[in-house]
Amino acid sequence: MPSFNQKILDTFISIFQERSNVLAKKLECETGYFDIFPYVSRCTLDSICESALGITVNSLEDSNEKYVECATRVLDIVNTRMLKVWLHPDFIFKRTKLYRELQFHIQYLHNFTDSIIKQKRAEFKEIQESNRFSPTDQTNDEPIFKRKAFIQLLMETSDFTDEEIRNEVDTMTVAGNDTTATVNSFTLLLLAMYPDIQEKLYNEVYSIVGDSDKTIELEDLPKLKYTEMVIKESMRLFPIGPILGRDALEDIQLDENYTIPKGSGIALGIYYTHRDPEYWNEPDVFDPERFQPEELKTRDPYSYLPFSGGPRNCLGIKYAYMAMKILIATVIRHYKLSTDLKLDDLILKTELTLKLSNAFLLRIQKRQMMSQ
Numbered sequence: 589m590p591s592f593n594q595k596i597l598d599t600f601i602s603i604f605q606e607r608s609n610v611l612a613k614k615l616e617c618e619t620g621y622f623d624i625f626p627y628v629s630r631c632t633l634d635s636i637c638e639s640a641l642g643i644t645v646n647s648l649e650d651s652n653e654k655y656v657e658c659a660t661r662v663l664d665i666v667n668t669r670m671l672k673v674w675l676h677p678d679f680i681f682k683r684t685k686l687y688r689e690l691q692f693h694i695q696y697l698h699n700f701t702d703s704i705i706k707q708k709r710a711e712f713k714e715i716q717e718s719n720r721f722s723p724t725d726q727t728n729d730e731p732i733f734k735r736k737a738f739i740q741l742l743m744e745t746s747d748f749t750d751e752e753i754r755n756e757v758d759t760m761t762v763a764g765n766d767t768t769a770t771v772n773s774f775t776l777l778l779l780a781m782y783p784d785i786q787e788k789l790y791n792e793v794y795s796i797v798g799d800s801d802k803t804i805e806l807e808d809l810p811k812l813k814y815t816e817m818v819i820k821e822s823m824r825l826f827p828i829g830p831i832l833g834r835d836a837l838e839d840i841q842l843d844e845n846y847t848i849p850k851g852s853g854i855a856l857g858i859y860y861t862h863r864d865p866e867y868w869n870e871p872d873v874f875d876p877e878r879f880q881p882e883e884l885k886t887r888d889p890y891s892y893l894p895f896s897g898g899p900r901n902c903l904g905i906k907y908a909y910m911a912m913k914i915l916i917a918t919v920i921r922h923y924k925l926s927t928d929l930k931l932d933d934l935i936l937k938t939e940l941t942l943k944l945s946n947a948f949l950l951r952i953q954k955r956q957m958m959s960q
Contacts, residue, residue, distance in 0.1 A: 597906055598806055599735035600639045604911050605803045607635040608918035610648050615923065615952055623947040624776055628915070629769035630656065633761075635911055636768075640760050641704050642737030655700055658693040659762050665690045667939035697762070701739075701754045708740055709750075760904070767828045767941055768908055772915055773948040775822040778874055779916075780925035780950040785876060789815055790924075790955075793917045804914050812913050817876040819912050823894035825874060825931075830859035830942045832896055858893050859942070867891035874931065923952040 611631040615624075630647040633656060637645040647656040665686055669675045681687050736744075738760065742753045779786040792814045797804060804812075833855060840848040848854065863871040867888060868878070877883070895905045919925075927950040935945040 594906065596736070596741065597910060600907070601806045601809075601910065601914070602735070603635050603638045604914040605918075607631050607638070607648075608915045609803070610634070611915065612918050612922045614648050615919070616954070618952055621928075621949055621951055623949055625769065625773045625944075625948045628772045628776070628948075629660075629765065631915065632769040632772065632911070633659065633765045636761050636765050638737070639907075640738040640757050640764075641701070642708070642740060643704060654696065658696045659765065661693045662690065662697065662762055663766055663940065665693075670939065697758055698754060701757055702750070704739060705743075705750050705753055708737075708743060712740070712743055763940075764904060764908075768911060770941055770943065771819070771823055771826075771828055771908075772912055774826045774944070775819055775912070775916055776919060776925060777927060777929065777944075777948045777950060778822050778825070779818065779920065780927040781929060781931065782874055783924075783926070785818065785874070786920060786925060789818055789916075790920050793921045797921065804917055809910060809913055812917055814876065815913050815917055816909065817879040819909070819916065820879045820892075820894070821874060821876040824862045824868075824878070824892060825872075826936070826942055827858045827862055827894050828941045829894075829896065830857070830938055832856040832858055832893065856893075861891060861893065864891070872931070922955060924955055926951045926953070 608631065611627060614627060627648070633647050634645050637643055637655070645653060645655055647653050668686065669681060675681045675684065675686070739753060739757050742748055742756060746753075748756070779789065792812060793804075796808050796811050833853065836848050836850055836852045836854055838850050842848065862868070865871055868891070895908070929946075929949060933946070937943050937945050
């Protein structure tokens with residue numbers, strides 16, 4: 589399976605730019621208190637579909653698009669099954685209407701992806717037969733990386749069957765959208781709660797792009813240091829995967845009284861690790877300064893696991909950070925956010941991911957250019 593290496597990721601930046609700008613434009617219609625999650629979720633899905641499948645879904649323009657509906661419903665049903673213990677056994681679940689609905693939506697997603705695979709296979713074969721195929725073009729011995737969707741990279745660099753490719757792409761599209769959209773929404777809500785932090789982030793973005801219509805470019809991303817700190821602190825307070833599963837490969841002696849036997853399943857409570865006062869001063873306070881470089885040097889690396897850790901770490905970390913930094917910076921560049929909610933008002937629920945029960949409610953106000 590091809591990894592998200594940096595040269596491949598760099599080609600996706602125009603997708604993140606375009607989709608984030610469309611989001612900023614769509615938000616103009618909101619004049620009161622509203623839930624920002626549906627907007628962010630559709631923006632994220634558009635970005636993932638374009639980078640994973642090489643197609644434009646435009647769910648921000650058409651929220652009733654069938655692919656969007658099916659992808660959303662699949663997650664809803666999986667979450668429902670997870671929370672209802674009596675639906676866990678397959679022999680029960682497969683006799684329910686919920687199972688039949690799940691199969692209907694999964695089949696639609698599979699058929700959709702299969703049609704894309706068939707199209708890309710035909711294009712791939714045509715290029716090979718015309719002797720024009722090369723993973724990279726060469727100029728002065730330097731490779732030029734053209735933007736290729738994840739599905740195309742899987743075809744060119746792996747021996748995966750069409751079914752395996754379909755499963756990889758569908759997983760990335762459905763699961764990747766939910767996780768990234770939720771992190772972005774928590775981050776925007778926290779910025780609405782803390783105007784001083786929001787303005788510091790805005791000033792960082794302004795120092796890079798100013799009042800111009802300049803988009804946030806690839807070379808700008810390393811400069812968005814405070815923006816990244818804000819995102820990291822958001823994921824500390826609200827880790828998208830609040831529980832991680834692992835298997836004990838050997839007996840683990842916890843203390844003189846307790847041993848985890850080899851072969852046991854282990855559930856790691858990342859939410860509580862991220863708020864453990866042993867590692868975090870005032871753990872329930874939103875403070876992006878925790879992620880200053882000098883702070884990181886003194887902290888146990890396994891005290892912070894928003895993308896899991898170890899050999900089973902999330903493969904899409906770099907992809908997620910690029911996409912999130914551009915979206916957050918673009919929204920804050922255009923709008924001042926506010927909310928009546930406080931941290932203590934947030935009611936959390938655990939599904940496949942950590943969710944907010946009472947909606948990501950905020951207001952937006954169009955920013956005036958500083959030069960005006």
